[in-house]
Amino acid sequence: METIELKAQLKKQIVEFLNLLEVKPEDIKDDEPLFGEGLGLDSIDSIELIVLLNREYGIVIEDPKEGRKVLVDINTMVDYIEKNRTK
Amino acid sequence: MGKIVVTGMGVISAIGNNVTENRHALIEGKSGISTLEMFPSKFVGSLPVGEIKISDNTFIKNLQVKEQGISRTTLLALHAFNEAVADSNLSGKQISSFDTAFITASTVGGMCHTDMMYNDAKIDTAGSPFISSYEYAATSLYLQKRFSLQGHVNTINTACSSSANAIMYGAKLIKSGRANRVIVGGVDSLAKFTINGFNALHILSAKPCTPFDEERTGLNLGEAAAFIVLEKEEDATHKKNYATLSGYSNANDSYHASTLSNEANGPYFAMKAALEAANLLPSQINYVNAHGTSTENNDLIESIAMLKLFENAPLFSSTKANTGHTLGAAAAVEAVYCILNLYHQELYGALRFYNPIATTKLAPIQAYTKIPLSHVMSNSFGFGGNCSSLIFSKI
Amino acid sequence: MFYIHSSSCIWAQQFLFDDVATNLQEPVEKKMYAVEPSYSNIPPAILRRMGKAVRLTVGAAIPLVENNEKPNGIIIGTTNAGKDDCVKFLNQILEYNEGMLTPMNFVQSTPNAPAAQIGLLTKNYGYNITHSQLGLSFEYAILDADMMLEENPTHNYILGAVDELSEYNFIFQEKLGTYKNENTTLAQLYNSNTKGCIAGEGAAIFYVNKNKIGATAKLVGIDTLHTEDENILQEKFILFLNTNKINSNDIDLFLSGENGDNRLDKFYNIITDNISNNSTTARYKHLSGDFPTATSIALWLASNIVHTQVLPSILINKDCKKSVYKNILIYNNYNGLQHSFMLVSVVG
Numbered sequence: 147m148e149t150i151e152l153k154a155q156l157k158k159q160i161v162e163f164l165n166l167l168e169v170k171p172e173d174i175k176d177d178e179p180l181f182g183e184g185l186g187l188d189s190i191d192s193i194e195l196i197v198l199l200n201r202e203y204g205i206v207i208e209d210p211k212e213g214r215k216v217l218v219d220i221n222t223m224v225d226y227i228e229k230n231r232t233k
Numbered sequence: 234m235g236k237i238v239v240t241g242m243g244v245i246s247a248i249g250n251n252v253t254e255n256r257h258a259l260i261e262g263k264s265g266i267s268t269l270e271m272f273p274s275k276f277v278g279s280l281p282v283g284e285i286k287i288s289d290n291t292f293i294k295n296l297q298v299k300e301q302g303i304s305r306t307t308l309l310a311l312h313a314f315n316e317a318v319a320d321s322n323l324s325g326k327q328i329s330s331f332d333t334a335f336i337t338a339s340t341v342g343g344m345c346h347t348d349m350m351y352n353d354a355k356i357d358t359a360g361s362p363f364i365s366s367y368e369y370a371a372t373s374l375y376l377q378k379r380f381s382l383q384g385h386v387n388t389i390n391t392a393c394s395s396s397a398n399a400i401m402y403g404a405k406l407i408k409s410g411r412a413n414r415v416i417v418g419g420v421d422s423l424a425k426f427t428i429n430g431f432n433a434l435h436i437l438s439a440k441p442c443t444p445f446d447e448e449r450t451g452l453n454l455g456e457a458a459a460f461i462v463l464e465k466e467e468d469a470t471h472k473k474n475y476a477t478l479s480g481y482s483n484a485n486d487s488y489h490a491s492t493l494s495n496e497a498n499g500p501y502f503a504m505k506a507a508l509e510a511a512n513l514l515p516s517q518i519n520y521v522n523a524h525g526t527s528t529e530n531n532d533l534i535e536s537i538a539m540l541k542l543f544e545n546a547p548l549f550s551s552t553k554a555n556t557g558h559t560l561g562a563a564a565a566v567e568a569v570y571c572i573l574n575l576y577h578q579e580l581y582g583a584l585r586f587y588n589p590i591a592t593t594k595l596a597p598i599q600a601y602t603k604i605p606l607s608h609v610m611s612n613s614f615g616f617g618g619n620c621s622s623l624i625f626s627k628i
Numbered sequence: 629m630f631y632i633h634s635s636s637c638i639w640a641q642q643f644l645f646d647d648v649a650t651n652l653q654e655p656v657e658k659k660m661y662a663v664e665p666s667y668s669n670i671p672p673a674i675l676r677r678m679g680k681a682v683r684l685t686v687g688a689a690i691p692l693v694e695n696n697e698k699p700n701g702i703i704i705g706t707t708n709a710g711k712d713d714c715v716k717f718l719n720q721i722l723e724y725n726e727g728m729l730t731p732m733n734f735v736q737s738t739p740n741a742p743a744a745q746i747g748l749l750t751k752n753y754g755y756n757i758t759h760s761q762l763g764l765s766f767e768y769a770i771l772d773a774d775m776m777l778e779e780n781p782t783h784n785y786i787l788g789a790v791d792e793l794s795e796y797n798f799i800f801q802e803k804l805g806t807y808k809n810e811n812t813t814l815a816q817l818y819n820s821n822t823k824g825c826i827a828g829e830g831a832a833i834f835y836v837n838k839n840k841i842g843a844t845a846k847l848v849g850i851d852t853l854h855t856e857d858e859n860i861l862q863e864k865f866i867l868f869l870n871t872n873k874i875n876s877n878d879i880d881l882f883l884s885g886e887n888g889d890n891r892l893d894k895f896y897n898i899i900t901d902n903i904s905n906n907s908t909t910a911r912y913k914h915l916s917g918d919f920p921t922a923t924s925i926a927l928w929l930a931s932n933i934v935h936t937q938v939l940p941s942i943l944i945n946k947d948c949k950k951s952v953y954k955n956i957l958i959y960n961n962y963n964g965l966q967h968s969f970m971l972v973s974v975v976g
Contacts, residue, residue, distance in 0.1 A: 165676040200728045275726040351722050354715045354796050360803035370762040377854045387768040390739045390760045405775045429721045430734035485747040485756035490735050617744025
């Protein structure tokens with residue numbers, strides 16, 4: 147899958163998985179921070195996203211600290227998925 | 234009106250099947266944390282929990298439960314209820330009287346039978362005998378029927394502070410003249426449901442928990458039931474008085490669904506208001522039985538709250554290292570331990586504490602100590618920011 | 629005793645007391661779902677995580693919190709708030725074999741979430757509690773508010789109840805024989821003479837205190853009872869009237885919790901046999917469906933009836949043409965075991 151397609155797919159999955167009302171997947175910028183300012187997600191969302199990576203891409207992140215490095219923005223997530231996906 | 238006194242206690246936990254066994258285990262520093270074994274789960278043999286190693290069938294036989302579909306939660310509650318009313322010498326007539334209330338608390342109810350509930354939730358299966366047991370109120374309804382309770386019967390759910398609020402509610406019924414004696418406390422059993430819930434939140438420790446330790450890695454779940462009997466002092470002159478319930482309060486942290494605020498607002502307000510209700514100064518508290526779950530968030534924030542309220546932090550510890558976190562039963566179990574502290578003028582040493590949290594530097598009491606105690610406080614904080622504190626005082 | 633100052637309700641109907649009910653919602657397949665508003669007053673970032681019970685409660689509570697002095701606490705009764713998330717989480721546990729699970733369902737499954745969420749959204753550090761005693765959950769919340777106000781007469785509380793109707797709790801209750809075997813209509817419910825009721829849901833929230841000025845209704849008394857014995861019910865009912873110093877002739881309206889289940893008729897008959905023939909009687913569960921905290925809808929209706937002096941005709945069972953509704957008796961029976969009485973009066 148091309149990176150650009152993967153980005154679009156991931157945005158759609160995030161919106162659905164976190165039930166982000168009033169957020170359109172295409173409105174999420176690739177370098178917009180997921181936590182704090184940007185999308186305003188919190189610690190529970192970060193766990194939900196780790197589960198998303200597991201269910202959709204077969205990626206296992208055990209250490210939440212590692213999760214924090216991956217879950218910065220769409221770019222960092224896609225980069226990690228491309229390198230580590232098992233499905 | 235006069236004081237509210239404790240005239241009976243009953244408890245079953247991972248460290249003992251009654252009050253005496255629990256006290257001796259506390260004195261000896263016995264840990265009730267073992268690996269899960271009593272129901273099928275992926276975590277059997279690996280996850281540390283505070284499990285009561287008695288099967289449902291043994292309880293059913295010993296408690297002479299004839300009905301089908303009575304949950305483990307209800308069995309544990311009945312066991313502790315029997316001990317509490319016997320200890321307080323309540324007659325059958327008193328137990329069922331209009332002026333006796335029974336207030337319990339639970340966060341699991343019959344959901345401990347997780348697989349059964351999964352099947353019962355499917356449209357195409359016949360209901361199992363447990364179908365009516367999943368409600369939080371199921372335990373109280375069984376005891377209501379079994380003992381023909383005619384006074385107020387209620388169940389409270391404020392997550393991990395539930396049984397503190399059950400104790401408060403009972404005390405208010407007495408204070409306001411709506412009951413003359415109350416049997417109050419709570420119960421929860423271990424469940425696949427809660428184990429997986431706390432695991433999903435990444436706050437279960439893979440090792441026996443280490444409350445207030447710098448290197449703590451999360452909590453261990455436990456199961457327990459505990460009830461105490463409260464009466465008006467003037468009605469209880471002829472019987473044993475263990476302690477008085479001198480203050481209580483409930484406050485909300487108003488910050489997040491599952492974590493406490495950095496400012497420690499809820500814990501601070503709960504402790505402060507309980508002191509005000511008891512008409513005590515912070516310096517008069519001799520010991521705090523902390524909520525102390527051993528999660529990164531709770532123990533730090535609770536330490537901050539204690540430092541904010543007390544000029545010199547009092548002696549404290551968390552008995553969750555002994556019992557595990559028993560959720561809806563926790564405040565009732567810890568109330569029993571606080572009452573034992575006062576009645577026997579003794580404190581129990583904290584288990585598995587190595588190094589204080591670097592920023593707060595608070596260390597729990599680490600050895601069994603005979604010590605004069607006048608007032609002890611017990612903290613319980615729950616999801617949804619539901620924080621409660623109770624204060625018990627020496628007779 | 630306390631006063632109700634304002635109230636708000638989200639349930640299966642939308643009607644106001646100054647116009648006669650129109651566009652009534654009929655039960656569909658024995659279910660009556662609440663008509664939910666758009667929740668424009670809840671931030672979307674927070675709304676996305678709310679289970680239905682939390683939405684209903686917060687949606688009903690926010691206008692009351694915005695229009696009144698900050699309350700000293702929040703007191704909620706509920707039996708099945710979070711039950712839907714509970715079963716969703718259960719399904720995750722089994723389907724993913726206790727593997728990596730999303731925690732949101734678990735966090736939302738706890739029944740104290742509605743009260744906690746009101747506290748969170750309104751920055752309320754005060755008393756916050758949830759009662760869950762099945763068909764008496766709301767009653768024990770009321771009793772709690774009553775005790776809090778006796779101890780703190782200057783306080784104000786948000787008091788209310790919520791229950792949600794989800795696919796799953798319908799299945800549980802259906803297996804327990806709670807609902808009718810046959811479909812029914814709003815007009816037919818009470819004439820069916822069959823066992824079972826229809827399912828409903830809703831949230832009703834009240835702003836209460838001890839201050840008479842500006843109040844819309846007065847809750848004079850409340851009592852509860854667990855019994856399957858009609859004689860004990862009768863004894864307790866007479867005691868309730870005596871305790872609240874009300875003569876059965878002075879009950880202008882009896883707002884009955886009948887739900888079309890013929891197994892419960894004997895209990896409701898005890899009440900009608902012990903009040904005056906001149907009391908108007910009214911019912912509401914054909915409009916709301918039944919659920920453990922349905923009495924919160926009854927209290928909302930009663931407080932509006934004493935305030936507006938309008939008794940919507942759709943509620944009337946036996947009309948004794950009262951010129952004034954001064955005292956309203958609410959009696960409810962849940963499952964043939966849990967009973968409650970409330971007395972609601974005009975602000976004298």
